[in-house]
Amino acid sequence: MSTLRETPLAQTHRALGARMVEFGGFLMPVQYTSILAEHAAVRERAGLFDVSHMGEIFLAGPDAIAAAERLVTCPVASLAVGAVRYGCLCNDQGGTVDDVTVYRLTETSLFFCVNASNVEKDFSWICEHAGDPAGVRVENRSARFGLIALQGPLAEGVLQRLTDLSLAGLRRFRFQHGKVAGQSVLVSRTGYTGADGFELYLEDGDVVALWNALLAAGSPLGLQPAGLGARDTLRLEAALPLYGHELDDDTSPLEAGLDRFVKLEQGGFIGCDAIRARRARGHTRALAGFILEDPGVARAGHPIVYDGREVGSVTSGAPSPTLGKSIGLAWVPPLLAARGTLLAVRVRGRDLRAHVVETPFVPKMDRGARAQA
Amino acid sequence: MAEYEFPSNLRYSTEDEWTRTESGRVTIGVTDYAQSQLGDIVFVELPEVGRSVEKGEPFGVIESVKAVSDLYAPISGEIVEVNTDLAERPEVVNEDCYGDGWMIVIEPEEDAEVEALLDADAYREHLRSRKE
Numbered sequence A: 001m002s003t004l005r006e007t008p009l010a011q012t013h014r015a016l017g018a019r020m021v022e023f024g025g026f027l028m029p030v031q032y033t034s035i036l037a038e039h040a041a042v043r044e045r046a047g048l049f050d051v052s053h054m055g056e057i058f059l060a061g062p063d064a065i066a067a068a069e070r071l072v073t074c075p076v077a078s079l080a081v082g083a084v085r086y087g088c089l090c091n092d093q094g095g096t097v098d099d100v101t102v103y104r105l106t107e108t109s110l111f112f113c114v115n116a117s118n119v120e121k122d123f124s125w126i127c128e129h130a131g132d133p134a135g136v137r138v139e140n141r142s143a144r145f146g147l148i149a150l151q152g153p154l155a156e157g158v159l160q161r162l163t164d165l166s167l168a169g170l171r172r173f174r175f176q177h178g179k180v181a182g183q184s185v186l187v188s189r190t191g192y193t194g195a196d197g198f199e200l201y202l203e204d205g206d207v208v209a210l211w212n213a214l215l216a217a218g219s220p221l222g223l224q225p226a227g228l229g230a231r232d233t234l235r236l237e238a239a240l241p242l243y244g245h246e247l248d249d250d251t252s253p254l255e256a257g258l259d260r261f262v263k264l265e266q267g268g269f270i271g272c273d274a275i276r277a278r279r280a281r282g283h284t285r286a287l288a289g290f291i292l293e294d295p296g297v298a299r300a301g302h303p304i305v306y307d308g309r310e311v312g313s314v315t316s317g318a319p320s321p322t323l324g325k326s327i328g329l330a331w332v333p334p335l336l337a338a339r340g341t342l343l344a345v346r347v348r349g350r351d352l353r354a355h356v357v358e359t360p361f362v363p364k365m366d367r368g369a370r371a372q373a
Numbered sequence B: 001m002a003e004y005e006f007p008s009n010l011r012y013s014t015e016d017e018w019t020r021t022e023s024g025r026v027t028i029g030v031t032d033y034a035q036s037q038l039g040d041i042v043f044v045e046l047p048e049v050g051r052s053v054e055k056g057e058p059f060g061v062i063e064s065v066k067a068v069s070d071l072y073a074p075i076s077g078e079i080v081e082v083n084t085d086l087a088e089r090p091e092v093v094n095e096d097c098y099g100d101g102w103m104i105v106i107e108p109e110e111d112a113e114v115e116a117l118l119d120a121d122a123y124r125e126h127l128r129s130r131k132e
Helices: A011-015 A037-043 A064-071 A114-130 A155-160 A202-223 A228-237 A272-283 B032-038 B111-115 B120-129
Strands: A021-024 A026-031 A046-050 A053-060 A084-090 A096-106 A109-114 A136-140 A143-152 A177-181 A183-188 A197-203 A221-227 A287-291 A303-306 A309-320 A323-330 A342-347 A351-358 B018-021 B025-030 B041-045 B060-065 B068-072 B075-080 B104-108
Touching: A011 A021, A011 A026, A011 A202, A026 A037, A026 A228, A037 A046, A037 A221, A037 A228, A046 A202, A053 A064, A053 A114, A064 A109, A064 A114, A084 A114, A084 A272, A096 A114, A109 A114, A114 A136, A143 A202, A155 A197, A155 A202, A183 A202, A197 A202, A202 A221, A202 A351, A228 A309, A228 A323, A287 A342, A303 A323, A323 A342, B025 B032, B025 B041, B025 B075, B104 B111
Parallel strands: A046 A221
Antiparallel strands: A021 A026, A046 A143, A053 A109, A053 A136, A084 A096, A096 A109, A143 A197, A177 A183, A183 A197, A287 A323, A287 A351, A303 A309, A303 A342, A309 A323, A342 A351, B018 B025, B025 B104, B041 B060, B060 B068, B075 B104
């Protein structure tokens, strides 16, 4: 049994009273005070997340962009320096190796931010398919980098106190390098909560100082540390997929509703032919968002029942603190994925009534730049 | 264990429930330790009035955001009252686990079963040894 790894903030979390759990091979804070309170903090003010367990894989060299273009479902050559895109690494069967964000650093370099549970797998995959090392160097710098996410309507206000970068001018899915609280940080206007916010990449050694500076600047405004428990309820409200739940090696990104992030017409990426073929044959399932009508909680693995028969299963489920109802995502036959379909979720032998809704469950919040007067 | 409250007038089970005997009937809920470990309670599934339970038998379910836990009958008897307020406000279990967070009232089969439960000190000691 391997020992769990810790992020640079492990001691800080414990000192803040966090309950720690294993996630992706790391010991991480699941909550500090209460998942519901931390969730509400992000929706109403701002929350601070340690996501240093996530991975950063760098590609550089004359062929780096071309290599990435072949590896990922989103367009890379057209991704401007200073811009970020979301996409998937797919395998030859059209299944998903991981979902990632792609950061265009220069004309000839970029990095992928990858899920903690897939760092080694993604690094192997990328190395295997990147092509001649003379044209592209692949480096796994995950151990060197920390990552802090600052999310919520007040995130810009908090962060602006600590940096000379003009955040009002930084649009969603754009990033800039600069000094934040005296540390060198890559400031990205991205996130996994459906809220406005930032993801801050920096050297491992600087993470604790930045975390403390953000809390000091933000606490008077209502900033709270938030754990993985709230991170999950927030992303579920935003209907964002979680690898291992909505996505896996067998699942095509199109089945999971990620059509917008797949350059199907452009083609030229690993898995493209299989993804097209599977779509042409007709997908046998679709991902649907649902809200429970009967009291209870739907959770991953619970069967979906229609007309008395089990026809699918829940991929993710939880109470939605914002809606005050239980919500979830589930695999259903494509015809049942239409808004308004009445289904049931079988929980401990009882069929709880539910209906399909359009997602996201909670509307995405104003992006910072557009909110400026 | 010092941070948790275990009133001395109650008796406790190793399944982290408390009992309070009043006029021969036994009120049951979950302890401060249980509510704290579970986190934010979002759903409590309770049985119908009239159901009989055996000591040790699961009588319901308590769910937090992340966890699902069975509730076990600390004594045998008939369920004579159920706290239906928890359907609307399950968070009361976190706020007031020994008061408004009560769950069921049992008419016990045998008074001796309550006597066999742990007092506050014994329960605290039990939790300490469980943690080790």
